[in-house]
Amino acid sequence: MEISLAHYLALAAILFGIGMFGVLTRRNAVGILMSIELMFNAVNINLVAFNRFVTPADFTGQIFSIFVIVAAAAEATVGLAIVLLIYRNFRDIFVDNINLMKW
């Protein structure tokens, strides 16, 4: 069986769904960050797959995904820093307990 675009998209969708489930359900802020990374990667798979099957002549999909990876790395840095500060202030990184933005 040849691996088609649909397989890649299905994999990406499953990855994205797992990532989103993690973001919505994990109580640990670090877990949420990791789930976000999963969603990023699902998107990257999509980008590369579309590049391979739709416009194989140029590399726009690959280059874009590299940008996404860079942005994700930066985001992870900032996110971890925020988590660190939250931990210092609250002695806690469970997001349910951090409701500063309420009302």
Next chain:
Amino acid sequence: MREFSWIIPLLPLLSFLVILFFTRENRKLSSAISIGAIALGFIYAIGLLIRQLGDNSEFEMRFAWAVFPTMSLEVGILIDSLTTMMLVVVTTVSMLVQIYSLGYMHGDPRFSRYFAYLSLFTFSMLGLVLANNFFLVFIFWELVGLTSYLLIGFWFEKKSASDAGKKAFITTRIGDLGFIVGILLLSIYAGTLNYREVFAQAAGGVIPTAALSLAGVFIFCGAVGKSAQFPLHVWLPDAMEGPTPVSALIHAATMVAAGVYLVARSMAIYAAAPTAGMVVACIGIITALLAASIALVQNDIKRILAYSTVSQLGYMIMALGLGSFTAGTLHLMTHAFFKALLFLCAGSVIHAVHTQDIQFMGGLRGKMKITFWAMFIAALSIAGIPPLSGFWSKDEIVTATMGHPVFMVLTLLVAFMTAFYMFRLIFLTFFGAPRDQQAYDHAHESPRSMTTPLQILMVLSICAGWVAIPWLKEGYSMFVYFHEPEATQPHYLIMLVSSVVALSGIGLAYLMYYKRSISADALAAKFKPLYTTLYNKWYFDEIYDRVIIKPVLALTSGLWIFDNGVIDWVVNFFGKFTIWVSGVKQWFDVHIVDGAVNGLGYTVWSFGALIRQVQTGRVQLYGFFIVFGIVVMLLIKVV
């Protein structure tokens, strides 16, 4: 030289302002400024007189002040022989009186202010004399009225003085109302208020005679008020409440002569409207007679002189009314000098004995030599004894009555009474035994600053009339005249008669008050009703009180009740009604308008309270909402 004659009134005005604003604390400096200003004015006025004697032409400077389509109000000066004569008289008397005041007002707490007022008066009077139109003259006319009020009430702590000030102001204002009407009539019929233009029209017959007569009589009303003519003469005797130098300057020599000056200035009107002239003459002789008769029996030294002033002003007015410009103005000049002298002497006497009642004087001749001689000369002069100045001017006036036998007889009668009351005053004050030993012991001659003006005025009282000696080729009548200069002819009979009349008046006074061979008390008892009437000044004040003041007061109190009861009630009702209406409006505002706004706010607030429950602050819930939303949208798309 004549172009700059506005400097003469300007100097006292400056002095007034400087004293009032800067030097009031410094008494010496204030009086020096005031006297210096008037002295400069005096020198300039003398210069002007000499200039005018050389070339007796009219000089006029005029500037439009307020221009209206139909006519324009102007300011300007008019200089002719009458103006220069008046300038010299006013500045001379003002200067001497101010010097005299140095001594008389010495120690007064408002010394500087007194000099400021005197300066303001001098400014107004000089402006009045220099003005070239009826409008401007009216302004200065009111200004002299104001200063007169200020100076009569100068010792306003005394109720009688402040009352007298008010009386003078209000009484003269009544006359001024007529003056305004006269000015308005002239402006309607002549279309201008400039003296020369109005008089040219009057002489040319452009203005209807009836209107001219009416205007003349109304303008004369102003003179009646200011010159204290019957029936508005009542204020002048009361004005004696002011300081005596003020009485001398304002209420004897200059301001009261303003009315005479005005009539003289308006001579062209009275010449063109003989009826108005006759009214003027009649008022004049009535005043002269009335005032002289009152002066016969008064005991207050200043009041005698005040009534004498009224009487002499009546003389001048009568002469002018009979058309003798020269006689009226000549008597104005000579009278200014000898009457100022009489008042200043009276002031000197009052200063010495601290009473104004001649019944408590007597025998002062030895103690006050200069004052006695000055007053004696002045009395001779006013009585009309040759060759003093009063004789020549009185002679001119008697000559003016030739052709009017009634006027002539009455004039001579007044002359007789004048001589009598003046020498009654002299004999009671200076001769005989002292009737109040304490006052007599206290009496002393006044200081030099007071006696020097007396001596100067004494010389003027003797000589000022000599300019009108009928034998002179270039006499007064060739200088100050109306229309044509006329050389006066000596009337030996009139001279003789008036001298005899004056001498017999003095003689009667001598018999009654010096020799005591005729008892004054017995005469008074014999003619008791007449005596009481005269003593009470013909009951003028009482009549005015009964006929005018009381009804006016009753009317005002009636109006007060109306005002209080009706008008105030209506006003109060509307006030209360408005308050009630505002109460209703307030309730509406608080409950309805504010309620609507608050209700809206509450609604929004409670809705917000409901909605904000969604905002839990839990990021994951928000994420769930986003995903839920996307899923719903996708489902909608699919379905």
